[in-house]
Amino acid sequence: MPWKRVAAVAGLLVLTAGQPLPGAEPSGQVPPPQWVGAAEDRGRARLTWIRNPAFAAVRVYRRQSEAAAGFAPVGESRENSYLDATVQPGVAYAYRLAGVGRDGREGRPSTEMGFRIAPVTRRSPEPPDWEGHLVLPAGIGLKWSAREGEDVLAYNLYRRELPVGQFQLLASSKGTSYQDNAVEAGRRYAYALTALDSSFRETAFSAPLELLFAPAPPAAERRAEETWRVRRTRAVAVIAAADVPLLRPADVAVGPVTGNVYLADSGLGRVLVFSAAGGYLRSVGAGAGPDGKLLRNAIGVACDGEEHLYVADAGRSAVYVFAPGGELLRRIDIPPPEIGVATGISDVAVGAGGRLFVLDNLNNRVGALDRVGQPRFFGALGAKEGDLSAPTFCDLDAAGNLYVAEAFNARVQVFSPAGQFARHFGRYVRGPGGMGRPKGVAVDRSGEVYVADSWLNTVQVFDAAGRFVAVLADEDGVPLDLGSPNGVALGRGRLVAIAERLSARLQIREIIDGPR
Numbered sequence: 001m002p003w004k005r006v007a008a009v010a011g012l013l014v015l016t017a018g019q020p021l022p023g024a025e026p027s028g029q030v031p032p033p034q035w036v037g038a039a040e041d042r043g044r045a046r047l048t049w050i051r052n053p054a055f056a057a058v059r060v061y062r063r064q065s066e067a068a069a070g071f072a073p074v075g076e077s078r079e080n081s082y083l084d085a086t087v088q089p090g091v092a093y094a095y096r097l098a099g100v101g102r103d104g105r106e107g108r109p110s111t112e113m114g115f116r117i118a119p120v121t122r123r124s125p126e127p128p129d130w131e132g133h134l135v136l137p138a139g140i141g142l143k144w145s146a147r148e149g150e151d152v153l154a155y156n157l158y159r160r161e162l163p164v165g166q167f168q169l170l171a172s173s174k175g176t177s178y179q180d181n182a183v184e185a186g187r188r189y190a191y192a193l194t195a196l197d198s199s200f201r202e203t204a205f206s207a208p209l210e211l212l213f214a215p216a217p218p219a220a221e222r223r224a225e226e227t228w229r230v231r232r233t234r235a236v237a238v239i240a241a242a243d244v245p246l247l248r249p250a251d252v253a254v255g256p257v258t259g260n261v262y263l264a265d266s267g268l269g270r271v272l273v274f275s276a277a278g279g280y281l282r283s284v285g286a287g288a289g290p291d292g293k294l295l296r297n298a299i300g301v302a303c304d305g306e307e308h309l310y311v312a313d314a315g316r317s318a319v320y321v322f323a324p325g326g327e328l329l330r331r332i333d334i335p336p337p338e339i340g341v342a343t344g345i346s347d348v349a350v351g352a353g354g355r356l357f358v359l360d361n362l363n364n365r366v367g368a369l370d371r372v373g374q375p376r377f378f379g380a381l382g383a384k385e386g387d388l389s390a391p392t393f394c395d396l397d398a399a400g401n402l403y404v405a406e407a408f409n410a411r412v413q414v415f416s417p418a419g420q421f422a423r424h425f426g427r428y429v430r431g432p433g434g435m436g437r438p439k440g441v442a443v444d445r446s447g448e449v450y451v452a453d454s455w456l457n458t459v460q461v462f463d464a465a466g467r468f469v470a471v472l473a474d475e476d477g478v479p480l481d482l483g484s485p486n487g488v489a490l491g492r493g494r495l496v497a498i499a500e501r502l503s504a505r506l507q508i509r510e511i512i513d514g515p516r
Contacts, residue, residue: 030107033058033097036080038115039245039268045084045115047095048245055099059106060084065092065114076100081242090119122151125195127206130390131176132407132437134455135428139181140213143455144193144206146176151197162188162210172196183213209408210383214428228432230473231461233480233496233509237278241504244272244280249506250299251347251393251440251487252499257307257324259492263499263506264298264311271298271311273326276491278508284326285311294328295320300347300359300393301487310348312358317343319358332356332373337363347393351400351417359404364388366404368419378419383409386421393487397443405438405451412441412451412466425466430456433468440488440499452485452498459488459498472496475512482507 033055036048047060060082061071071094075082087093097110126147134141146152154174158167167190171178183189193206240246247267254261259276262284271284285295296315303309308329309322321330336343337360344362351357356369360377365388367375379388389408396402400417411426412435426435436455443449447464450472458479461469473479483503490496494511 030054030099030101030105032108032110033099035097035110035113037245038095038113039247040117041083041247043087043089043117045087045093045095045117046081046241046245047084047097047113048081048242049097049110051080052099054101056102056104057100058082059098059100061096061098061109063094065094065116071096079242087115087117089117092116123149124201125150125152125197125203127203128155128176128193128195130193130206130209130408132390132455133209133211134430134436135211135213135410136179136430139179139183140189140211141177141179142191142209143177150195153196153198153200156194156196156202158192158194158205160190162190165190167192167205185213188212207381211408212383228479229468229470230477230479231470232473232475232477232512234475234512236276236495236508236510237274237506238508239274239278239280239506246272246504246506248501249486249499249504250501251301251312252489252497252506253301253303253309253487254489254491254495254497255303255307255324256305259495260307261489261491261497261506261508262301262303262309263497264301264487266297266299266314269293269295269298269315271295271301271309272506274506274508276495276508278506282326284309284322285320285328287328300345302348302350304350304354310350310356312345312348314344314346314361317345319345319348319356332369334358334360334367334375337365337377346391349394349396349402351396357394357396357402359391359394361390361392364391366391366394366402366415366419376419378415385424386413388413392438393440395441395443397447398445403441403443403449405441407437407439407454410435410438412438412449412462423466425462426451432471433460433462439486442488442490442496444490450488450490450496452482452488454484454486454501457482457485459485459496472509472511480507480509 033049038047057076057078060075062074063071093115095113099107128144131143131145154172157170159170160167191209195203250266251264261274263272270286273281287294298311299314300312307324311320319332346361347359349357358367364381365377365379367377369375391404392407394404402415404413410428411424413424414422438451439454440452449462452459459472471479484501485498486501487499498507
């Protein structure tokens with residue numbers, strides 16, 4: 001059954017399921033292709049359909065929805081997707097598909113699929129958001145985010161030496177990264193960003209990024225355990241955007257009752273549900289809301305013991321609770337620290353008795369919620385014990401301790417069930433046990449901690465004391481080739497699920513050695 005609505009980066013795409021066009025049908029015996037959906041992909045229309053071995057190819061036909069003229073061919077694909085790069089914003093189109101059999105005959109047409117990209121207007125830029133940093137042997141690598149639709153000519157990067165220096169312009173860049181090699185070991189620095197629009201107007205400063213330049217010691221001075229050890233896995237399923245529409249997959253959770261895998265897609269504003277073997281089951285949260293959809297920016301997901309689904313929505317500053325069947329049960333709004341300040345809810349963890357922990361990424365704090373949803377917050381921006389810098393994802397161990405991955409402090413902090421600091425582990429190193437931008441974190445029953453690092457493109461395993469154990473690898477012992485892994489979750493037996501934001505993939509793998 002075609003999807004009714006898909007959200008996209010450039011706007012809302014209204015997809016309608018129509019009827020086959022009237023008129024004579026081809027005589028081929030090939031069945032009509034079945035739509036999966038359509039989504040905006042960087043100003044283009046990406047069409048996807050269910051694979052059918054009866055098709056040697058699939059032909060794509062298109063017409064403008066308002067036009068009286070019939071359908072005209074626009075392309076052909078031997079895969080289960082097609083990218084139409086000739087669409088224009090604001091214009092409504094209708095597509096239909098026709099399978100081509102092995103004998104070269106074209107079968108009956110599919111139903112129609114409507115598509116429209118909302119017109120995009122360039123808006124004035126806001127101060128940029130930091131995305132991460134990495135301490136390298138020669139300097140500090142800095143990364144920030146570009147907001148779509150902003151009129152940005154370039155970014156200005158400022159730096160000052162702490163504690164008393166003044167901000168000075170360090171560099172200008174049209175990109176979103178910079179490596180500062182003019183730093184000295186042992187000194188602390190603060191960085192700030194601005195954006196310039198096409199009229200050379202400059203925004204205010206971004207939030208400052210403070211850090212210590214402490215490069216890794218020479219190899220001869222490193223600890224003896226710093227050698228790469230691997231934990232081999234085999235692929236159970238690899239789901240990519242060519243199989244099921246994915247835009248920016250963020251977090252992943254595994255249901256304790258069914259073993260189903262729940263993938264939050266922040267770009268399309270929904271949660272996709274797969275079986276443990278990788279079969280697509282359904283989507284959750286794609287219903288109507290105040291701006292046409294229920295979830296706006298679904299980032300974090302978690303399940304309780306009965307497999308109720310909890311979704312942290314950064315765009316709504318709320319946690320949504322769904323029944324195992326997908327029905328919306330409750331919305332919990334997370335208040336900002338003060339009036340006029342935005343929240344950035346990035347993840348949620350569910351403890352015993354329904355107690356919740358939520359991460360506020362923008363305000364560097366953790367909220368502990370009681371049964372009625374009243375939060376008590378702890379944490380503040382900084383690098384000391386108990387401070388936080390860009391807390392992104394979290395998990396609970398069997399004792400109820402909270403593990404929080406901090407992207408900007410390159411560490412995982414552990415808090416007691418009461419929110420008291422217990423310990424932390426992690427440091428800026430490119431080698432074993434090092435962290436660059438830790439995101440996803442998952443704790444197994446034995447206390448081992450799995451950490452997905454979106455800068456190092458690894459999933460590493462640490463013991464309960466925070467010591468490096470292994471990096472996840474393929475069956476041949478080669479570390480997994482991951483594209484900005486974000487969420488990581490552990491399932492029944494020896495399953496591990498990984499959400500890759502940059503590669504727009506979900507990997508479900510089985511560990512074939514090690515204690516799990």
